[in-house]
Amino acid sequence: MAAADLGTAEWERSKISNQDLNLLKKLGISKKPKALCFPSEESYPAPPMGYRVSFVDHLIRGLSAPIHPFLRGLLFVYGLQLHHLTPNSILHISIFITLCEAFLGVSPNWALWKRIFFCRRNGSPNVAYNIGGVVISVRSTVDYFDVKLPDSVQGWRKKWLYIREENHGCAEDNIPPFDGAEKILRRRSWDAEATEEERSSTEALMTRIRELQNTRGKELSGTQITVYFLKSRVQPLQARKFPLWKYTGDEDVDRLSADLEVKDLEKLVRKISSLSKKDPIPSSCRVKPYSADNALPKDAASEGTTSAQSPPPAVSPKNKRKRDDVEDSGTSKPEETVPSPQKAAYDPYLASLISSDDDEETPTLDVAARTSTSRTLVISEPRVEGEESSPPQQNVGVSTPPSSPRAPSPKRARAEINPEPTLQSSSSSNPLLEDPMIKDLLRIGAQFVGYREYANKTEEKLAEANERANTLAQQLEHSKEALKKAELDAIEARAEADKAKADAAGVEDLKKKLHTAETSLSDHIAAQSAREEALLKRIRTQSRRFVMRTAQEFELEDPANDPLLDAFSFLEFHGSEAREGIDQAKAGLSRLFPYFFPKKEEPATFLNLAKCFNPSEDLGLRVRHENMKVAVENTVALVADSQQTIDWAKVGDTEQIEQSRWKSLMKAAKPNTKKILAYLGIQPSATPSSSKPEV
Secondary structure (H helix, E strand, C coil): CCCECCCHHHHHCCCCCHHHHHHHHCCCCCCCCCCCCCCCCCCCCCCCCEEEEEEEHHHHHCCCECCCHHHHHHHHCCCCCCHEEHHHHHHHHHHHHHHHHHCCCCCCCHHHHHHHHHEEEEEEECCCCCCCCCCEEECCCCCCCCCCCCCCCCCCHHHHHHECCCCCCCHHHCCCCCCCCCCCCHHHHCCCCCCCCHHHHHHHHHHHHHHHHCCCCCCCCCCHHHHHHHCCCCCCCCCCCCCCHHCCCCCCCCCCCCCCCCHHHHHHHHHCCCCCCCCCCCCCCCCCCCCCCCCCCCHHHHHHHHHHHHCCCCCCCCCCCCCHHHCCCCCCCHHCCHHHHHHHHHHHHHHHHHHHHHHCCCCCHHHHHHHCCCCHHHHHHHCHHHHHCCCCHHHHHHHHCCCCCCCCCCHHHHCCCCCHHHHHHHCHHHHHHCHHHHHHHHHHHHHHHHHHHHHHHHHHHHHHHHHHHHHHHHHHHHHHHHHHHHHHHHHHHHHHHHHHHHHHHHHHHHHHHHHHHHHHHHHHHHHHHHHHHHHHHHHHHHHHHHHHHHHCCCCCCCCCCHHHHHHHHHHHHHHHHHHHHHHHHHHHHHHHHHHHHCCCCCCHHHHHHHHHHHCCCCCHHHHHHHHHHHHHHHHHHHHHCCCCCCCHHHHHHHHHCHHHHHHHHHHHHHHHHHHHHHHHHHCCCCCCCCCCCCC
């Protein structure tokens, strides 16, 4: 059995509370003049010219006019009206657009949308809804943010209103015209999936989404994204001048209002989600969104391609959704999967660096051997008197493994190559070492090595001194620029001071104007107060008249705070009393109408019905005459049935009937009245007859 489509039967009179109005005012949605229009008594939407039908719960979840082109495209592809989507579906679209613009750095992507979401019909086996008849849902096979959506939003269908369509000259940004009778027809696009080409082009974005969810210490959640667009005061579903990755903060042109207070923000987040009062509300996102202060990287496209080729990140223990085949192939323990992304992300780059360093420092392999040979020099050097040991000799004397390929020691090792043959040849005989010429050569060689090291150090210090001199020169240039800027600022300050002196002459005039404005404002306030008092007086007078007529009183709860508002409460109460009286009067007149006007059709309005009962003739007398006619006809019929000979011409001659004779005959006929009435099927009343003889 097919489900019954409610269609237009779902619409009823809109019921928007003062709390909803205050919320829309705080969010800045009703800040612009005539931005919202509220229905009066209609039970079916009839938007004025230039307005569209919307709901309070749609507006607080990111909707505003003109709508975002991506939302317009979704409505067109899915063949839907705006009122077909549930509040949770609106929130899904807002979070997706915020995710794309603020955290992925791309415009909302249709191919990415198809990989994550699909449409389904909302209803029960017996009933198919029209308002909120379509739900946007996340595919079960996709690892997406766990958005804390409520199971149901109570009473949102009754809070409909009209929003002003701001036409910016682009029809793509306009909300489709309202058609409450349009039925929801399922389309193939509801279950459309991304093609292989689209999956390949969006794989980098999907990888980035998984990284945002599962990076340890920087996990991003759907609640954090919701809090971000609520705090930024930019409606995601509105056609904006700039995307969110160019958001400039408090001075952004797309902001609707100032920052919400913390308590109002937390209350709003709990209102549109399933979070309870015990659940904490995140104050900020763990991942810094893109904005004017955090600009998109220039090579964002290449980074997306690189991230798509790298292995997926570690599985978060909080996420219980199904993973891709690549993720399921490994273990799910976080401590076993953490090293793998580090190796995949950094090892290739580090390996390339190490290989390049080895290529550049290849000669150091020979230096290590020569350094070990130079220990013979250390053995013979202590015999030279009055000579300081150089740093290379001290380092060589320590028995340590060969230096790293990146260490800057090859130059020093190469300088020690020359003495090695002499040391090896002279170390075998002590007399050669005792030769004065050899000693002088050794002393000169050692001094040369020390002077060389000293020269190297001096060159390093000289280089440092040059760097410091360059730094001081740059600072001096900056100081000169700052001095020039200070001089310009001083000139501007003097000019402003001169201008201030010139403007000081008009201070008295400004004071007079200010005094005049204050006086005018006081007069205006006084006039407004007098007008309010006059209104109160008239309303109280009307209230007393109503009480005198109806004998009903109405007590106010707190008349001291806002007497004008309480006076209007009087009018509302009296108006409802008057409406009830009119309804009761209409019901009573409708019952009497068939008796007084048996051959006429009852008027549709109360005013025409009341006019029928106010003619120039006496309606009661006419009814009595009709009843008398019926009584005479019945009497004549009874007399005729008695089979008595009657002279009907004499009976019809009423001019010969005397008044006293008529009364005596009526008195004589009264004992048989009950019998005749019972014969005619009429139940007589217990009261005596008060009818006058009317002929």
